[in-house]
Amino acid sequence: MTPPPPRKWLPLAALLAAGLALLAALRLAPAVLEPLREWLSQSQQPVGTLSNGLRMASTGLFLLIAGGGWLWQKRHAQQSEPTPTPGLAKGWGAGFLAAAAVVACTIIVANPRGMYPTNFYPPRWLLARPVKMDAYQALPVAPDLVILGSSRTFTIAPVDVQARLGYTAFNASVEGMRMAEMPAFVRFVTQEHPPGPMVLLIEAAPYAADDLVSERLPNRLLPYLSPDQAFSFIYNRYTSLLNLDHFSESVYQMLREPKESLDWSFQPDGMGILPLSSPAGLEEGVSQAIANIPAHCQPPSRAAMRYYQQVVDLAARYQMAVVFIIPPYHPRYYAAQMAPGSDFDACKAQAVAFLQAMAEEYSHIFFLDYTDPATIGSLDTAEGYYDYQHMTQENAARLLEAAAATLQQAYQIAEEWRTR
Amino acid sequence: MGIASQGFLLLFLPLSLLIYWLLLRRPRQKLLFLSLLSLLFYAIAGKEYLLLLLGLSAATYALARVRKFTLGILLNLLALAFFKYGGFGLQQAGLLAQAWGLQAALPLLNLALPLGISFYVFKHISYLVSVRRGRCPAASDPWLFFTYAAFFPSVSAGPLSGYPETASQLQALPSRLEPANLYQGLLHISAGLAKKILIADILRDALGAGLFGSAATGEGLAWAWLSLLIYAFQLYFDFSGYTDLALGIALLFGVTLPPNFNNPYLASNLAQFWQRWHISLSSWIRAYVFMPFSGWLLTHLGNRHKQLGMLLANLLTMTLIGVWHGTGWLFLLWGLYHGLLLSLRSLLAQRGVQIRGRFTGQALTFVAVLIGWAIFLSPDLAFAGRLFSGLLGLQGVGNLAPLLLVYDKFTLATLAIAMLLSALGIVEALHLPPARRAWVAAAWGLLGLLCILMLGEEVEFLYVLF
Structure with a gap:
């Protein structure tokens, strides 16, 4: 008996129906799905409920097609084995490509990490990079001083810099900054407003990070990346279109509230502000962070050191001075890190030695280590820290006070350099 | 990059297949391309030991040509023993010396295992023995031999294929992909x-x-x-x-x-x-x-x-x-x-x-x-x-x-x-x-x-x- 010709529309229709059924189920039957969701979220797997659900559904599909085929074969043992036809390969391709298209389109439309040029939904994550780049581009001229770093330097206020030192400033710190991005940002702040700022105040704390740039980097920073970083950036954009975590986030994005706290708000000068914590909230947060201190510290990565050097070279090329700083931690957290048995100090010492050596070697490089909160005379209450690692504007002003002399010295060096 | 990575499955494999089936027509071109792909794959996956793979393959190829089979086998076994068992052997020898009260200052070998060495060494030996037993002539084409030895889908963990069976396929690679x-x-x-x-x-x-x-x-x-x-x-x-x-x-x-x-x-x-x-x-x-x-x-x-x-x-x-x-x-x-x-x-x-x-x-x-x-x-x-x-x-x-x-x-x-x-x-x-x-x-x-x-x-x- 000749088998009926394959119906080409069937896989697509089945996929569409499955998608609609899933959406309907998620929307209409929470009472049924809630226990399942709870069970899935209790699983050992590290990713979210939807990811676990998809894993289980995939395992079910595997069992269904392998086991179903076995059953069918048992029932129709007398039939001869078919020879694979081009239709089967096309069927495989249709199933693969249709599902890939659904996943990729969902990720592009929801765009939870701001990686693609769509904005149908509010971001699920804090995305300071595009905000800061817009604000910087809107400046009429380059400021005297630019602050680069992670969210730990969000609160260094340009107005405080102006008041204390008389320099115009801009805070270009972004969440989860990696050293790998720093050279690109240095190129950006210089080339957007040539000849660029006189002084860069750079947070040197992410010394253990690898050499990958953050996937939250906006596409328009691409021209400022090195060729290998640009390749890895584009490759990451491509593979992220077929990534379960991104897909899950996208579906959550469409169905649920944003996950990450987006409470940071930014001033036009780039400074970030959070609502103050309550004293009890701060203490609890610090205790939790202390409990999560990793067993071993991470020493400076070779890649990070390579990027420090790149920043130093770029600064020399653009005649800028650089002040590297390590911002303070909450005193209790700092004490826990330095407790007997902890190796945090050993790792930090390696980074400090490297940065100090650079500061000694180059006249335009400075290094200030404020890891110990006592070095800036920090305010240890909820008015001084949002949490274990984020200082408020109050403590940021104290840090500026401590760094004032070095910043002035750096400014003078850059000024002499440019007027020469 | 392994064969189960996004980089391989979403970039390396589709691009390679497109070039292989759309641009290359002759079996010879396809063979050279497979050699190149294998080289590239190994360079990305385990570049530290690329020279070892190339050197060992070249030596095996040359020794088979001059019919020095035993030497070829010994050389391959030596490489395997050194990289796979060298560190362990020295460590055990040190322990043994200590147990006998000897103060032996043996060096510590902490070598990373070269990717696929257990597999390609066995393929080399299989080739040498096959030629020696007259199952196949010694390869005259170094590219053919290298592609057999380092064929990228199987270089990391097999399966171990015999030279006569694989080489005959590599010599006559099809011009179009069968459904x-x-x-x-x-x-x-x-x-x-x-x-x-x-x-x-x-x-x-x-x-x-x-x-x-x-x-x-x-x-x-x-x-x-x-x-x-x-x-x-x-x-x-x-x-x-x-x-x-x-x-x-x-x-x-x-x-x-x-x-x-x-x-x-x-x-x-x-x-x-x-x-x-x-x-x-x-x-x-x-x-x-x-x-x-x-x-x-x-x-x-x-x-x-x-x-x-x-x-x-x-x-x-x-x-x-x-x-x-x-x-x-x-x-x-x-x-x-x-x-x-x-x-x-x-x-x-x-x-x-x-x-x-x-x-x-x-x-x-x-x-x-x-x-x-x-x-x-x-x-x-x-x-x-x-x-x-x-x-x-x-x-x-x-x-x-x-x-x-x-x-x-x-x-x-x-x-x-x-x-x-x-x-x-x-x-x-x-x-x-x-x-x-x-x-x-x-x-x-x-x-x-x-x-x-x-x-x-x-x-x-x-x-x-x-």
């Missing part, structure tokens, strides 16, 4: 990924906490047997998943590699198990070690000591398989264990003692294999002692509550599916029922995509470490 090869290749990739990502990795994560982790899981009878069962299926699905991927990728380039598995856990006796588990290695060892060695023994010991000869041949062969898997006394012990059981089985068979009933044979063989895995998986003797004490019930049944927290419902459901697929004999892609409808093929495509979604950056296979 059968295309579909089978894609099906193998889907099945391989599903086995690795959906089964093996889930079981691996559970074992990480339950068997190898510090979780207080009771350490009783239940812990030991359940952990062992999970390990047995993790290892099987991991390696057979890798093999299906390698076979599928090779098929997409028009090359058929030999299968490595044939429902090993359905074997009725241990000899059958070794004909079904890591078939290409077992066949290699049988052809190049067991047969020559048992032949030599029979000649020297005579027919009167045939049983002794069989025992010695089994022990040597299985010990070799054991140490091939890694350094450490426990691998050797694992090989000896299998060698002894195989010898015992052949002795009993010669005296007419047979296990009645297929199921009884399968069950006993599976238990024997499981006990072997207990030796194989143990990182040291203390761990093995703890595991065997659990297996023998010396610690009691154990506390089930913490055990079921680690081996949760998700893990147990996955284990049940793995066992069901194994019992039905449909684990290997070759044994999967053939699709008759396009929508079944589409479901395999969908499954492949779902697995790629879950891949992340890099997936590590257990056998790549051997």
Whole structure:
């Protein structure tokens, strides 16, 4: 008996129906799905409920097609084995490509990490990079001083810099900054407003990070990346279109509230502000962070050191001075890190030695280590820290006070350099 | 980059296939392109040892041309011994010297294992022996030999293919992709990924906490047997998943590699198990070690000591398989264990003692294999002692509550599916029922995509470490 010709529309229709059924189920039957969701979220797997659900559904599909085929074969043992036809390969391709298209389109439309040029939904994550780049581009001229770093330097206020030192400033710190991005940002702040700022105040704390740039980097920073970083950036954009975590986030994005706290708000000068914590909230947060201190510290990565050097070279090329700083931690957290048995100090010492050596070697490089909160005379209450690692504007002003002399010295060096 | 990484499956493979089938017409062009791809793949995956692979392949090729086969074999074995066993050997020698009160200042060798060295060295030796035995002429084309030795789908963890079979295919690479090869290749990739990502990795994560982790899981009878069962299926699905991927990728380039598995856990006796588990290695060892060695023994010991000869041949062969898997006394012990059981089985068979009933044979063989895995998986003797004490019930049944927290419902459901697929004999892609409808093929495509979604950056296979 000749088998009926394959119906080409069937896989697509089945996929569409499955998608609609899933959406309907998620929307209409929470009472049924809630226990399942709870069970899935209790699983050992590290990713979210939807990811676990998809894993289980995939395992079910595997069992269904392998086991179903076995059953069918048992029932129709007398039939001869078919020879694979081009239709089967096309069927495989249709199933693969249709599902890939659904996943990729969902990720592009929801765009939870701001990686693609769509904005149908509010971001699920804090995305300071595009905000800061817009604000910087809107400046009429380059400021005297630019602050680069992670969210730990969000609160260094340009107005405080102006008041204390008389320099115009801009805070270009972004969440989860990696050293790998720093050279690109240095190129950006210089080339957007040539000849660029006189002084860069750079947070040197992410010394253990690898050499990958953050996937939250906006596409328009691409021209400022090195060729290998640009390749890895584009490759990451491509593979992220077929990534379960991104897909899950996208579906959550469409169905649920944003996950990450987006409470940071930014001033036009780039400074970030959070609502103050309550004293009890701060203490609890610090205790939790202390409990999560990793067993071993991470020493400076070779890649990070390579990027420090790149920043130093770029600064020399653009005649800028650089002040590297390590911002303070909450005193209790700092004490826990330095407790007997902890190796945090050993790792930090390696980074400090490297940065100090650079500061000694180059006249335009400075290094200030404020890891110990006592070095800036920090305010240890909820008015001084949002949490274990984020200082408020109050403590940021104290840090500026401590760094004032070095910043002035750096400014003078850059000024002499440019007027020469 | 391994063959189960997004970089490989979403970039390297599609681009390579497009160039291979759309731009290149002649078999020679395709062969050179495969050489280049293999070189590139190895350079990305393990660039530190690219020169070793190139040098060893070049030396093997040249020595075969001048018929210096023994030298070629020795050179390859020396490289394998140095990189794989050098560090361990020096460490043991140091310990021995210490035990005898000698102050030997032996250097510490801490070499990373070059990617696929255990596999390409065996391929080189297989080639040298094949030429020596006259099964094929020495390769006149260095590209052909290099592509055989470093063929990228199988360079990391096999399967080990023979030179005559592979070279004949590489010399006559098809100008167009056959629909059968295309579909089978894609099906193998889907099945391989599903086995690795959906089964093996889930079981691996559970074992990480339950068997190898510090979780207080009771350490009783239940812990030991359940952990062992999970390990047995993790290892099987991991390696057979890798093999299906390698076979599928090779098929997409028009090359058929030999299968490595044939429902090993359905074997009725241990000899059958070794004909079904890591078939290409077992066949290699049988052809190049067991047969020559048992032949030599029979000649020297005579027919009167045939049983002794069989025992010695089994022990040597299985010990070799054991140490091939890694350094450490426990691998050797694992090989000896299998060698002894195989010898015992052949002795009993010669005296007419047979296990009645297929199921009884399968069950006993599976238990024997499981006990072997207990030796194989143990990182040291203390761990093995703890595991065997659990297996023998010396610690009691154990506390089930913490055990079921680690081996949760998700893990147990996955284990049940793995066992069901194994019992039905449909684990290997070759044994999967053939699709008759396009929508079944589409479901395999969908499954492949779902697995790629879950891949992340890099997936590590257990056998790549051997």
